[in-house]
Amino acid sequence: MTDAGPITLGEVLRRSADHLAAKGCESPRLDAELLLAHALEMKRIDLYLAFDRPMVSSELDAARALVARRAGREPVQHILGEWGFRRLTLRVDRRALVPRPETEIVVERCLSLLAGRERPCVLDVGTGTGAIALAIADEQPGARVTGIDVSTDALALARENVERTGLAVELAEHDLFTGLPSGPWDLVVSNPPYVAAAEADALAPEVRDFDPHIALFGEDTVAAVARGAVSVLRGGGALVLEVGDGQAVGVAALLDELGFRDVRITRDLAGRERVVEGVR
Ligand SMILES: C[S@@+](CC[C@H](N)C(=O)[O-])C[C@H]1O[C@@H](n2cnc3c(N)ncnc32)[C@H](O)[C@@H]1O
Incomplete structure (x- = not known):
């Protein structure tokens, strides 16, 4: 993720998934979607309707914090706090x-x-x-x-x-x-x-x-x-x-x-x- 200019939700998702893949996470794209949806208080399915939306800095900070925890291999379930x-x-x-x-x-x-x-x-x-x-x-x-x-x-x-x-x-x-x-x-x-x-x-x-x-x-x-x-x-x-x-x-x-x-x-x-x- 970067601070240079507006960055879209779709781009944050792509970069987050790449980062988690590089850290050895088994399902990086799914994890990135779950974490981003959680950070933005959205349903995961709704991310797909908002790919082009620019993210504001408070949203980026929230997403970054969750992705950093996952990159440290904390289970996505613990980060979300609940699981089906x-x-x-x-x-x-x-x-x-x-x-x-x-x-x-x-x-x-x-x-x-x-x-x-x-x-x-x-x-x-x-x-x-x-x-x-x-x-x-x-x-x-x-x-x-x-x-x-x-x-x-x-x-x-x-x-x-x-x-x-x-x-x-x-x-x-x-x-x-x-x-x-x-x-x-x-x-x-x-x-x-x-x-x-x-x-x-x-x-x-x-x-x-x-x-x-x-x-x-x-x-x-x-x-x-x-x-x-x-x-x-x-x-x-x-x-x-x-x-x-x-x-x-x-x-x-x-x-x-x-x-x-x-x-x-x-x-x-x-x-x-x-x-x-x-x-x-
Ligand atoms: C593999 S986990 C299963 C948890 C849950 N039943 C599940 O399937 O998700 C095993 C559980 O057994 C408990 N446990 C370990 N040793 C035990 C013992 N001697 N007596 C009773 N429970 C024990 C652990 O605290 C843990 O909650």
Whole structure:
């Protein structure tokens, strides 16, 4: 961006996207559009109708500040302060993991397994922003949903999202390694931390430097949730787990070993095996 003469919105967008691309951002044009729309308090779609409009200096300053944060690899979701998850727009910040698109598939599997059940009891282990718990409460009317997390920061953010959405989700501080809260539950769902500490260097800066490490790193958490679910699920109740790339087959074998039936693996939109489920 430059101060020399009037500069149009379209030109700011182009230069911002080039700058973000040079800084290694994965989707520079999309990010530039989201940030510019946010700075100008416009809908992203409306940017296209205003490409030729000159930007005034206060607008340029606002846009520059946001683009500079993104160039430092701060996640665009943190800069915007909110992000879409299924039908909801949730508050997101450094207190909890930014909800990911593949986790929407976890919710889809949960809804499919809950179909036809009236007032099912659902436990979301490691609720973070509350994304999974809130989406189930939203899309499965009558469900009684509880979200637990060991992080008080995450729980505070989840509480804000409960208020923001007006959905009924109970929240509680609980360490999954002490066992799961006794239900009985019709569904236990979890996207637990499953990245090995040795893989930290391979993570993108947006993840490694901005998502809470308690939400990322954990090597026995998936197995701990699966073992814990055995004693708290109702007969016929289901377990749905999000797992890391390359972990699904091992987790499916564990569910078989623990006596779950109808064990199934679902792929994410990129074709990677990321969700494992089974019925008690
Ligand atoms: C990968 S994040 C998932 C957040 C959210 N469910 C989602 O899908 O976006 C994992 C969550 O598990 C929580 N967590 C980590 N260790 C835990 C433990 N021992 N007991 C309970 N929750 C834990 C973290 O604080 C974090 O919120």
